[in-house]
Amino acid sequence: xxxxxxxxxxxxxxMKLACLVPSAAQDSLNVTMVGRLEISYPFHVVVRDxxxxxxxxxxxxxxxxxxxxxxxxxxxxxxSLNSATGICLSCNFAFVTNWWGGLWVxxxxxxxxPVEVGYCSLPTICRNVAVSDSYAYVAGSWGxxxxxxxxxxxPVEVGYxxxLSGSVGVAVSNGYAYVATxxxxxxxxxxxxxxxxTQISSIMSSAWSVALSDSYAYVGDMEPYGxxxxxxxxxxxxxxxxxxxxxxxxxxxxxxGSYAFVANRAHGLRVIYIANxxxxxxTGYYDTPGWADGVDVRDxxxxxxDCYWLEVFDCSQALSAPSDNPARTPVTFSLLPAYPNPFNxxxxxxxxxxxxxxVQLVIYDLLGRQVGTLVxxxxxxxxxxxxxxxxxxxxxxxxxxxxxxxxxxxxxxxxLK
Numbered sequence: 528x529x530x531x532x533x534x535x536x537x538x539x540x541x542m543k544l545a546c547l548v549p550s551a552a553q554d555s556l557n558v559t560m561v562g563r564l565e566i567s568y569p570f571h572v573v574v575r576d577x578x579x580x581x582x583x584x585x586x587x588x589x590x591x592x593x594x595x596x597x598x599x600x601x602x603x604x605x606x607s608l609n610s611a612t613g614i615c616l617s618c619n620f621a622f623v624t625n626w627w628g629g630l631w632v633x634x635x636x637x638x639x640x641p642v643e644v645g646y647c648s649l650p651t652i653c654r655n656v657a658v659s660d661s662y663a664y665v666a667g668s669w670g671x672x673x674x675x676x677x678x679x680x681x682p683v684e685v686g687y688x689x690x691l692s693g694s695v696g697v698a699v700s701n702g703y704a705y706v707a708t709x710x711x712x713x714x715x716x717x718x719x720x721x722x723x724x725t726q727i728s729s730i731m732s733s734a735w736s737v738a739l740s741d742s743y744a745y746v747g748d749m750e751p752y753g754x755x756x757x758x759x760x761x762x763x764x765x766x767x768x769x770x771x772x773x774x775x776x777x778x779x780x781x782x783x784g785s786y787a788f789v790a791n792r793a794h795g796l797r798v799i800y801i802a803n804x805x806x807x808x809x810t811g812y813y814d815t816p817g818w819a820d821g822v823d824v825r826d827x828x829x830x831x832x833d834c835y836w837l838e839v840f841d842c843s844q845a846l847s848a849p850s851d852n853p854a855r856t857p858v859t860f861s862l863l864p865a866y867p868n869p870f871n872x873x874x875x876x877x878x879x880x881x882x883x884x885x886v887q888l889v890i891y892d893l894l895g896r897q898v899g900t901l902v903x904x905x906x907x908x909x910x911x912x913x914x915x916x917x918x919x920x921x922x923x924x925x926x927x928x929x930x931x932x933x934x935x936x937x938x939x940x941x942x943l944k
Contacts, residue, residue, distance in 0.1 A: 557811035557844035558796060558829075562597040569832035570612045571655070571779065571821035573621075578602075578638055579823070579830050581837055582611035582623050588631075589837075590638045596828055596839045605633050605641040613655035615663070620644075620679055622663050624653035630665055630672075632679045647674050647682040659699040662721050666694035671706050673721045688724040690714055696736040696747065696779075703727075703762050705744050707734035713746050715762050730757060730765045738780040738787070741907070743768075743804060745787050747777025754780070754789055754797075756804045760902070764873075764914035771799050771807040779832075783824040786810075786846060790819040796831050798845040804909070811845025857881045857908060860934040865915075865927065869941035876901065876938070877912040878929055886931045888913055890940075893924045901927075917942050 568584035577594035588611060590603035610626040619636040630653065632645035651667035658664070661677035662685075671694055673686035696707035702719040712731035718724045734755075736747035744765070748755040752773040758766040775792035782788075785802040795815035801807045817834025824830070829840045857879035865876045880886055886906045890899035898920060901913040915927070925940045 555811075555813040557842070558798060558813040559841045559844075560813065560838055561828075561841045562593075562595075562599055562839040563836045564591060564599040564601065565835060566832075566837050567835065569821065569834075569837055571614045572823050572830050572832045572837060573614050573616050574823045574825050574830050575616055579837060580614055580616060580621055580635070581832060582608075582614040582821075583832075584610055584612070584626070587611055588614070588621060588623055588633055588641055590635065590641060591837060593830065593839060596841075599837060599839060603635075603637075603639045603641050605643055607643055608633070612653060613666075615656045615658045617658040620676075622656050622658050622676065624656045624665055624667075626652055626654075628653060628667075630656065630663055630674055630682060632676060632682055634679070645676075645678075645680045645682045647684055649674075649684065654695050655697055657697045657699045657704070662718075664697050664699050664704050664718070666697040666706055668693045670694055671697065671704060671716060671724060673718065673724060675721070686718070686721045686724050688716055688726065690726075696734070698737050698739045698744070700739050705737050705739060705759070707737045707746060709733055709735065709749070713737060713744060713757060713765070715759070715765060728763050728765055730767055731755060736777050736780050738782045740782040742911075743801075745780050745782055745801070747780055747789070749776065752777060754787055754799055754807060756801060756807060758804070758912065760911065761914050763916070764875075766875075766912060769803070769805040769807050771809055773797060778819065779821045781822050781824045781829075784846075786824075786842075788822050788824050788829050788842070790822040790831060792818050792820070795819045795833070796822065796829055796840055798829075798842055811842060813840055857910065860929070860931050860936075862927070862929040862936040862938050865938060865940055869943045870917075871943055872918045873914055873916045874940065875912055875914050876927055877910070879910050880906050880908050880931060882932065883907050884932050886911075887929070889928050889930075890915060890917075891926045891928060892920075893926075898925070915940075 571582040579591040581589040587608035588605040613624040621633040623631045651669040653667045655666045663674040665672040670689040692708040692711035704716045714729045733749040742760045744757040746755045753770045755770045756768045779790040787799045789797040798811035815833045821832035827843045863877040888902035
């Protein structure tokens, strides 16, 4: 900061003035600002019930009552958390990352009086955090840090994985951590043993943020800027599907129903229809006056951490706006030809689901013995694919059988080694 002196101060003043521009002057489509509260440098926001929890660089952890969306009001603050960046809620605790290296644990059972109860110092810049079971997963400049938070007053680092690139975003599901890295794309890490996390796959070349919903990862792509949808039915073999172009860093992503909400840095809030994973389409936006760094969603309202404000947006019109490329729900169940076939070691099998329900994809050998299960879960209507890795089997003829409701179909597969 000292190096640039007056220039930095001048930029800050100009940004502050820009944030004071009336919302009516902002470029927007199907999204309307309905309320805001002035905050100094909010980075991340999480909304639970009628409260928004904000990690703010200059103000620590802020608790804001958003029951009246037109008039959000500050109700609580833990001001000792300087340089707060990311935040995640679990039970009655807020887990907040410290830019300069650490994780705070804050008791928020009384929103009017949040109290810091624990801290774990970490040797890295910390950007974001996700919590699953009794562990916190921190994305930082030197990889993924895993902290045991079973005792909130004494959080202890128990595992570490070097992503070889700055880790920026993180989400956790079913024993896997999905880590967005600036020069290593989306890295998928097995964390079933927190003391020995292991990368099992990666996809894309550069990523900034990630959110999970059902069997998809929604990833903030940086090369070029955009929202990329990734099929993670099989975490070992993630599949890049469709993308929607953006115009700046996709700093944060929230997913609700058939829509993704992106904090698009200098280009504000973007609302994207994602029902068709192969062709996501933007249905609304609001060019906020500051830098949109964080976003969360409840019902038709989006809450954005925007430079000097927590802003509330009514996205009703964007959520009902017709897209130019609506999702096409398959009208029939089908098991499509595997590719490649014949194959050596691995092949991809695509299939379509016409109605929600349990779907099974099972592999049998020539004698009718079951040798693998690719899918056994409830799926929504849509197009899917799965990879069969037959590396441990001998050459020969195999069969893939799909069952869904009353539908059955069998496909012959030839493994050559």
